[in-house]
Amino acid sequence: MKNYDMPIFAALIALLIVAPLAIYPVFLMKVLCFGLFALAFNLLIGYVGLLSFGHAMFFGFSAYISAYTVKVWGWPTEIGILAGTAVAAILGLIAGAIAIRRQGIYFAMVTLALAQMVFFFCLQAPFTGGEDGIQAVPRRPLLGFIDITRDINFYYVVLAIFAAGFLIIYRTIHSPFGQVLKAIRENEPRAISLGYHVDRYKLLAFVLSATLAGLAGGTKAIVFQLASLTDVTWQMSGEVVLMTLVGGMGTVFGPMVGAAVIITMQNYLAGFGEWVLVIQGFIFVVTVLLFRRGVVGEIAALASRLGRGRESSARMAGSPAAGH
């Protein structure tokens, strides 16, 4: 079974390196932040089969922590982002420990409930600035010498963060640990009967997903120099589900593509006014009805069908459709 993931990834990174020549860098940074967020979310739903409906709590809360530590406490940028990420990890450990005891819709509801608690905390806590959010977060030189006030410099930093996050997720799902996660997704009782501590695996995956979502949120706070309630609302949790579904659940590149599609619509169609939401809804319906596997999922399925057709005369090639 041939694996084209790494060449595709290399091509993607190459494309992203030259992209700022044609596309506005702040927009690209936004796509990368949401791309990483969607990838982190996909790690749970696509590979463990857990639908979290509260991922905004990690994304948004980490954004608050990064913005606050950098702005008010004057921490260096990189430490601020790491602080946000660490807090998201701890939050993930707590939320995960509670949520993984239930499955399916109950799991989704527990995560939603916890996310709403975080939302109300952010709404009430004085340090978040209520509905005004934390504004004017400074962009201090990264590691003391990289001037990130220039968008183009910061873009490459964000790209590096994104690539690192992607590789962590890729490594995870292709490790023995990732295989166990997929086994749990396919048949949990069997995984238990084989002697795996299923809860421990699930919790670890949950924490990892929360941490990476936090990394995306913390980075976003520095990109936009603000953290606001928008990022902790349940709508944000919904948006990441939408991105993942449009791009292709359980595919390596899908969430990234989905994030790009949704963010592009939000930004470039902003001139259409109220029609943006209608168009967004229309695309979602079309995706669900016609491309059940999402954009990337459908392409992968098509590619493997073509590949199988060509090879079948020689011998059977068993490449699963949207495996990865």
Next chain:
Amino acid sequence: MRLKTLALAAAAAVAATPAMAQYSNDTIKIGVMNDQSGLYADLSGQGSVWAARRAVADFCKTTKCHDKIEIVFADHQNKPDIGSTTVRQWFDVDNVDVVVDVPTSSVALAVNNITKEKNKVFLVSGAAASDLTGKACTPNTVHWTYDTWALANGTGNAVVKTGGDTWFFLTADYAFGHALERDTAAVVEKSGGKVVGRVRHPFPGQDFSSFLLQAQSSKAKIIGLANAGSDTTNSIKQAAEFGIVQGGQKLAGLLVFITDVHALSLKVAQGLILTEAWYWDQTDANRAFSAEFEKANKGNKPTMVQAGVYSAVYHYLKAVHELKSDADGAAVVAKMKSMPTEDALFGKGQIRADGRKIHDMYLYEVKSPAESKGPWDYYKLRATIPAAEAFRPLDQGDCPLVKK
């Protein structure tokens, strides 16, 4: 797009001689950004875009204006990150010179910072945050129509003076609601009124019945609604169901617009007291403007936010043409501050050092269905708050631009 801008820039550079006006990219580009699909779409939205276009047309009628004035618009969907990306892109790529309107304070504060960083101009009409001319003030921002301080002051002070001296607050339980309640309560007590109680409701709230019953049994003459948007309209609706206004108490909305009254209908909203900066049926000029607005905007009358967009754009164009340049945002705003303002809708006024535009504010009471003579005939004037008292005194805002 980029190529075109580049070509334009090149052409401008070649054509520019020292005697010519220095308009960046040879175009005065106005960006109207607001909510076009959600909660605030009616009170700002496309109506604000129309008002900006109208201001350009009216300005060019009386003055020989620059031949390229362009208007672009976008929907920020009330999300600060979308607003922030759009505005950065406008400034960096699309050569927009001035951003107008921007309701939702979190978005406005984000735009406020970016405008200063890029040295452009920001004319606020839709946002309420009084911090824009306080702690967060910049040399690039003018706050035109209203702010929370003016609304709290207008409603608090004028209501007490016209007899409403005991208050009960129904407050949305988050920073914005608390601030609104605190500011209004201070004004009420200063003017000799008394706050007899307060209750906080969760945000966003659905069921206000228990809070309204507390307000009712407090026997306060005035129930102050320190909330906004759907919380306000829901509490007004439910208050009507409890017959609170019929029982002799009055509701005072601290952030209510005429579009909210329109949505609620007079039957529900009658007796509500509120402060606005502008009302369509106040002068002949306002009525003429509104008649045309109505034709272009699905039969709606303009709100104070939309009228403010008109007035702000008009004054901006005056300053830019006086300077013959739109390149330096801070210089344009300085010019705007040094010239007295005058236009058909807001009359004569001025802009203070902190960026606050000063004009009269008005306290209105919503008519009963019997008093109303037709659609959109909603308000009767209870008091005029003179410009000098309507806004936060210059030395109390902590604006770094103001020397103490």
